[in-house]
Amino acid sequence: MSDEESSDRIEPAAGEDRRWHPLAVLGLYTLAIVAATWPFATTFASRLPSLGDPLQHLWVMRWYRSCLLEGRSPLVCPDLQYPVGAPIGNFSPLHLQSLVYLVASAFSSNDVLCFNVVWLVGLLLTGMGTFALARHVLRHDAGAALAGLLAMLSGPVLVHSHAHVELIYVGGFPLFLLAWMRFLDRPGFGRMLAAAAGFVLVASCAAYFMVFAIFPAALYLPWKAIRQPRGERRRWFRGRLAWSLGFAAATLPAILLLFAGQVWNVLHGQAGLRPKAEFDQFGAPWWAYLVPVPGQALQGFLPLDPYGAAGVSGEGMAYLGVVTLVLVARAGLGGVRFRESGYWWATAAMLVVLSLGSTLRYGSHRVELPAGWLRDLDWFVPFRLIRAPGRFKLFVAVCTAILAGASWADLSRRWPRPATRRLAFALVAALAVADLAHVPYSSEPIPPMPAAYSWIRSHAPDAAWVDVPQMNSGNALAINSMYTYWQALHRGRTTAGYSGHQNRPQDDLLSWNSPFIDTRMAEPSFPATGEESFDLVRLAGFRDYAWLYLTTHNLRFAVLHRWVGQEGAGSWPRYGVDRMAERLSDAICFDDGKVAVVDRDRLDPPRSPVVLGSEGWGGYHLLPRDGFVRLATRSSWLETYNPDPDRPLVFAIEARALGKARRVALLDGQTELASWAVAPGSYEIYQTPPFRLPRGRGRLRIEVDGAVDLDRLRKRFEGELHPASLIVKALCLRPAGAEDPGHVRAIAAATAAEPAESR
Template identity: 25%
Template sequence: MAVDKGRLLRLRLSSSRWTELAVVILAFLVCAVIFTWPLALHFNDGVAGDAGDPLLNAWIVSWDARTLFTHPGGLFQANMMYPSRDVLAYSEHMVVMGLMAAPLYHLTHNPVLCYNFLLFLGVVLSGLGCYLLLVELTASRWAGFVGGLFFALSPYKISKLTHIHVFFAPFLPFMCLYLYRFLKRGGARNAVLFGLFFLLQALCSWHYLAFCLLTVGVFLLWQALFSRAGWEWARLGVSLLAVFLALLCMIPLALPYLRANRRLPGFVRTISDAEAFAANKEDYLTVLPQDLLYAEAGTPFHKGGIGSERVLYPGLVILFLALAGVLLQKKKEDSAPVFGDYPRKMGMPPFLLLGAVGLLMSFGPRLGRVDNVPYQLLYRAGLVRFIRAPARFNVLVVLSLAVLGGFGVAKLSARTRSPRSPAGSDRLVTLGMCALLFMETLTFNLPVVRVPTGDGVPEVYRWLGQQGEVKIVELPTCPLKGAVRYDRDNLDLRPENDFDFYSYQTRLIYYSTYHWKKTVNGFSGYFPYFYKRILTEAQGFPSPRTVDLFRGLGIRYVIWNWDLVPVERKDEFNLRLFSSPGLRLVGDFGPYSVFELEEGRAARGEELGVELEMPESVPPGRSAQCGLLVRNRGANPWVCAEEERQRITLRFLDREGNPAAVAEAEFRPPFFLAAGESTLLPFRVNPGLPPGEYEMEADIPEGVLGGRGLRGRMRVADTPASDAPSSLDAGLRVVGGGKVVLDWGDGLLPLQFAIRNRGDTWMISGKEEEEEKRDATGVVFLSIKWKMGEETVWETQMGTLPCDVAPGQEVLLPTLVRVPQVRGEFRVVARLSCVGYGPFGEEASVDVVVEGQEL
């Protein structure tokens, strides 16, 4: 029988190729085990670094793996931070990682196992991809191994083990590989694979969308500089088309982020956020304490832990190899493929340029005392506006050094492979370079946090998994510090111990993977108003106010963790919980007690009274802060979980009744109002009217306050404003007066004040948010102090004026104050104050008694 020698040769080559890939994969897997040791010993019940972000990301991956196959349309309506919407958009969606982990999740239902599987898979695929890229560029397997090792397990990547959305970059080198192949050789297969790997990497996190776009941009720009033939420009066009098609595929996942950005205040990374997490020159000398070589290194090195954004020191070996890759030029006797014209002109330079771009971007908006113009331009274009930590652009530096270092290995190896060199000297040199890089980058004995899984998870969560579609809240939360203002949309949430608070909230959402019930608790990169307001109110649980709030939200169960209650207060809380109307004990599960909330009635929309609060006069050219004063006139609490800002249209008429201007504004619907409570919904208008007197008609076309028409009057006239005041004076009194008696402290207490402007100066109640952050001079606010005798014993708080207040005008100011956590008789003292000019006008006070209960 005739033997097809060509077919046999192809089979041998194919077998050899698969054997090579298997060896490479095994090598990177072994390196992953060594560099992350002892994580492999706790693959199914431990996370590296800490139990904060890893558990959040394990929850995201598990939610994706579960929801994509059961209810993909509800992907972004995740189960935490109820009642907020699109909550998955508060973090990275990590859809690709969810898909890759889905088979393992559905087989084991172990989020920790899935998370660690992705970490190790990321190492192996990142190393393999960089290996194949460098073999393509240099024809050197050792260059591929060195580059793959550094890209997969560099010190920076190890420091990102807690941030899998930054650590996980397996498709980035594959994207570069197929882009390089397509630009060099063409072919539909290469173009499709380039677009596919671009899409896969960009869908791992929004960070990588920016990183991929910059990488592709650098490649195509460099290619364009040397393109002359029509077919070269055609390939550039096809590459751009592949990127465009990939971006189209991402639109459905971008829409929830755009919705959240439109309706939620502060849902964007500001320049000041970027400055706080930008790299500095010291960071490029920062090493891990677990680094085997640099652990005991002193000056000039600094230490940074796993999870830090600051561990940017790459090591001397990779820098030396990268320099060799750049500086070693071809000589006449050099015949190795790495010295070929195409790799030398079109392979290495784009990665050198990419490293420079990544380094520049890592410094964020500022380079010392000057603006970082490229970063600022990309920020204004929106490309990096979602990135909190510019130091993460170091991923591009790592990729650049990996590739340039691979070129260095290939060139040095080729130079030692000459007739005059001893036999095998090239292999000895290559092995020496690999060993040096391995030893310099090696990390060992990483901190690993054990996490309960399976039957080790507290019984209460497994019980919840059997309770159907119910909503829960887990209390108590860790104590909060003062937020200063409690009556604004941008309410602060300030735990006494940030790490304890957020670690505990993260653990709760991890536990939720064992029941998947909607829960008020949660942790993410963004905290919506509802979340901050509810957890602040919950400090007073089980007060009647908090019980009413939870009932209105449809909460069925309160999970109470006695381990978080101070020993000296356990008897007190035991009495309060079991004597509070509306609460019923369902059962005890070790340190957890489950209380069921009885259903309660809620106020209807027609029971809300709405009045327009606006300045009676406005200086020409000024915008005006106005507000809607909303009062719950019913006997039941009002709860509205609507996040969409609602529109109000204002029409200004002159004295003859002719239209003078139309302005539109938006306001946040009222969230929670106890019976009889009032709140203020602020909005800003700038009608641009000339001096004169005007009637104003305000219409609310839709929403919970829709169908209401309001009227007011406004005069536009020259008046000194409080940012350059003439005379500041005010009368102040507490509306309702009398003593306020509370059963227990903490939580929020509504108070209402009446303010009369007795000076000749227009009081500014607030500025545009960004302007006020830069310069709040002239903003008038209510300063509130809790006193015992003459001593201030609790946080100083602030109330926001309902609108700008003209001279002679009287307005009502409803506000929320936070009650001290201890029993006693207090005097709440309030006085107006102006930023930059200090307090002024009369004081007003009200007595508040926190009685507690007899034990």
């Protein structure tokens, strides 16, 4: 060891046992987890930490396993989020977690038990990884053991343990940083490969961590360069920079392989960039590091819940614990020194600032922060994939745990008797567990898969269906996660599927325009017996529109879930499922009181002309002055059904152009039914002269002579995948009648009368 490396090192107290066996530390951490999450251990084989993301995680792990056993590509699951398919790049990758699940599932078919093994391994990895790094930095086993305990049970880790199993695998970060520090301290081929393996481990723990780890790793390079003799700094830095390029070359192939799903998304125009509004929302407030979270003992002594009062979600909960805060304060005020102590203080401060998100708010004052600047850099694409900068808090917990461990190591030198040191360690560890514990730790059983799925698979094995209430692919409600997990069991084709990143092509095609979407079904009068509005479509009957929707997308069944929640899971509105079942009662082919299955083939074709937006439409956006609107591209398709070929029809669209005036034509095949000059100012209703369509289904196309690249309108339409031509508020297809020629008044009245929340 160089003089530089040894000068800041805390020496162990006289007589201290430096041979703490990792197995003993592992046993200590296991007991601490059991105590901090009691009574979860008693239901380890029957209940999950929650029914949201854990069910989605189980689907991902089962999908990997089935692809491995069946020799299939995991990049896209064609049966989930049918008919577009679910790209695996939209889900949390869960590489290391899936490996643990694969091993566990070889011994047990109990998915709950296997998931909870994955959960336990993640917490233990965080503790043991931090212990290994702290042991290297502090050269003090008791301080390292305490550091691992404080990181493992920290507020950031335990908060995410309820929902995000990938985010409790923080232990990959300290193991990588340990290898990286050793590599830069004394470069060599073996150490370079160890650092590369550490970075791959971080990436396999969580995609977020791969991006986050860049910052502490990058800081260590100039930190060490500055500490070199003045005349040696440039040579030292250039030498490490060359080795760092070798490190990058060694890691790149493995990273590309790990994130092949994300690469597939980019190549197919689904980059999955997160909206800036979400990034701005999910920072951690500075005070969250000091305030206990709901479920912890000390929170009960506060006069109110500051998180609830401030509207802070779990992403912003960052409490480090009394023991950590006191020991870190002592380390700072007492000038505790240890190996590279300045680096650890600088790293902790940097990560805290990044965790605060885009802005620091105090009353009406706003201070722009570095995370926001980085988010706006177009070339830093990995950072633009991040939704919650508050998750930097997970790395903060590791760094502050090391500072706390250093403070404890310095403090223990004052107690020369081993018995005193052991008793003090036991007391402070018990205090940390009691303070950080989530007791009672919430958990929920997985609801059994409805019998309706087995009935469908036996009677129509190749049929596809829509699970109702239908939700968009980014909806994290527990029932949407249940649809996802149940698909791994029934292996059928469903439009459902909750993925971490929204599947925009799926939602643009099937979600916003659905007659079964949850936002409409929550309305107390939906579905009405008269004419309704569906997305852009005005004045359409529910049964007519539902038939066209199911037929267009080759959906044989609608599976109506009469789910109202269960013990521990919370409840949600019945979404008008009973009203819908009553409206479609003549088409129900299965009903066990819990789930009713509607067979499209039992529905009568539409009795009135009806239209449905299908391919070529953009997303659903809430504009400040316009309400909810959708974007039309240069070619946007409309599906139609006309029951009476002898009666003239009229089509109307309420829209305005994007960018400049556009020529817009409505085409039936190659026949132009009408054309308009659509202006970019205010919305206008444009109508066709009367025209006829053949009996049955047909397709019309809205063709526009130009489009706008939405990159320059990112704040208004962030996440759009294609250039757009029009902003559209309403569509209507109706018989042309003398009483309402062109029905301009009818479509305007329908738009004005529609509730704002449903638009």
